[in-house]
Amino acid sequence: MVALPENGRHRIIEVIAHPLTQRLPAPTQTSWGRYDAVSILLVEVRTDTGLVGVGESLARFAPVAYAELVEAALAPRLLGQDPLAIGANWARMRRALSGRAGGMLIEAIAGVDIALWDIAGKAANLPIWRLLHGEARPEVPVYAASVNWGGDDEAVAETVARFAERGFGRMKIKIGTPVRAACARIALVRKLAGDDVELTADANWAYVLDDAATVGRALADNGYTWFEEPLRPEDEDGYRMLRARCPVPLAAGESNYTADQAAPLVRDRTLSCLQPNVTRAGGISETLRMARLAAQHDVAYAPHVGMSGIICEAASLHLAAALPNARVMECPVSANRFKSELADLAPGAARAANGNLAVPQEPGLGLSIDWDAVASMEFLARKDVA
Ligand SMILES: [Mg+2]
Incomplete structure (x- = not known):
């Protein structure tokens, strides 16, 4: 003290x-x-x-x-x-x-x-999650990210097997163009992972509306849980039209900076899942506003981490531990020195047990640089x- x-x-x-x-x-x-x-x-x-x-x-x-x-x-x-x-x-x-x-x-x-x-x-x-006076979860469910886009089937199989060996029951794949290749990849990963693994797909804005609708049907046919950033983030009308045509829930939010920007697609529930990155979206303060806005509209909160560092991961964990609508958090598994070398908190992928990450109990973020x-x-x- x-x-x-x-x-x-x-x-x-x-x-x-x-x-x-x-x-x-x-x-x-x-x-x-x-x-x-x-x-x-x-x-x-x-x-x-x-x-x-x-x-x-x-x-x-x-x-x-x-x-x-x-x-x-x-x-x-x-x-x-x-x-x-x-x-x-x-x-x-x-x-x-x-x-x-x-x-x-x-x-x-x-x-x-x-x-x-x-x-x-x-x-x-106190740890930050205690300051937020929320759910006080001791651990947060995570998904393994990501199976790279491109590469051959053998590389995909190796990544899926590696995620499974580490105990992840939830995985994300990257998809892109051409659409036929994306649909083939969606089916391949479902076959490799088996029916019990929760799968999601992230397009990083790869598609126009009609192509996104085609890919959305393939995701539905293969039992995927969400379709992430199918369109560029500014195309809000496109997201609404896709919502009407796509049988798979839509997820987005890592490209938003503020709650005001997230609000239109959250309020009308075009998005089923909002994914702000705390190191982009104005820190813990603004991410809290975004996640609480989502909670008011029964939209899930799923922190984006991506290629960020150990502090992004820790701050996201505190938020997910506290927020009532936190559903699952991204856990990048690929090698990243910003996680493995910068802090005394071991990288999340190494600490994840049975698809969950333990929430830090020490004061503040709970790590030292x-x-x-x-x-x-x-x-x-x-x-x-x-
Ligand atoms: Mg993404």
Whole structure:
């Protein structure tokens, strides 16, 4: 526990950004493209009472630009402020952008916001999920992500077998174009996985409406649970039309920055499942607003993690532990140094038992960062930024 100063308030004295890049040990292939390297931004917030919070921003490319946003546009608005006044601090940061909320600034805010929640938990000596006063689940169901798009049948069989060996009873596959190849892949994975495995498919916006309807029928024929991001996220009318034509529930949300952006397809229940990424969607504060909006409309919440790092995974776990409509969380299984090397919390895929991840019990996010590992990656990011 950290003693409060005499006036009863902590004050923010430093906000530090750490841009990180890694070469992926094995490339990730989606309909969007092939990823050989990936970046994130870590954010460190320090107080005059010795508390340190850490957060993460989704920063796939140009992480140094995100670091500049945090240190030049956000930090000056926070220095001297009370870190526990998270709502006020979020509003202060939001005013760094006079236009609609979105893009890199909201992703940068996400990193700071998560660090402030980490501080709030440490100040209260409670894990973040306890601060959220929700369901208090001891573990969260997860699904293995993902079977790559492309590759041959042998590679697909190897991945499905690896997921099954690790005890995952839920798996996601990536699909794309051509449509016939996607339909063949959908049937192949069902055959390989067997009827008892819960399968979902993610198109990463690969389709136009008619093609998405065709793929949707193949997913229904093979008993898939949801069809993720079939269309580009701006095509809200397309999603509504597809909902009427597609027998499989639709999932999306990782491309949204705010609850306002998620609202139209949640309110009319075009989406059955909302998948915000906490390191994109304004941090824990805004992701909470999105997930609660979804709960009001009986839409499930399923945190997106993707190629993010260990803090994204931990923050998502705290949210899923607390929110009543949390259904299942993404658990990427491919090698990722942002998970295996950065923190003392072992990577989720290694900890997942019987398809569940245990929720951290320590104060704040429940992890401590290995700053030596961070230093080595920061050097790579500055020398070799994508
Ligand atoms: Mg996705």
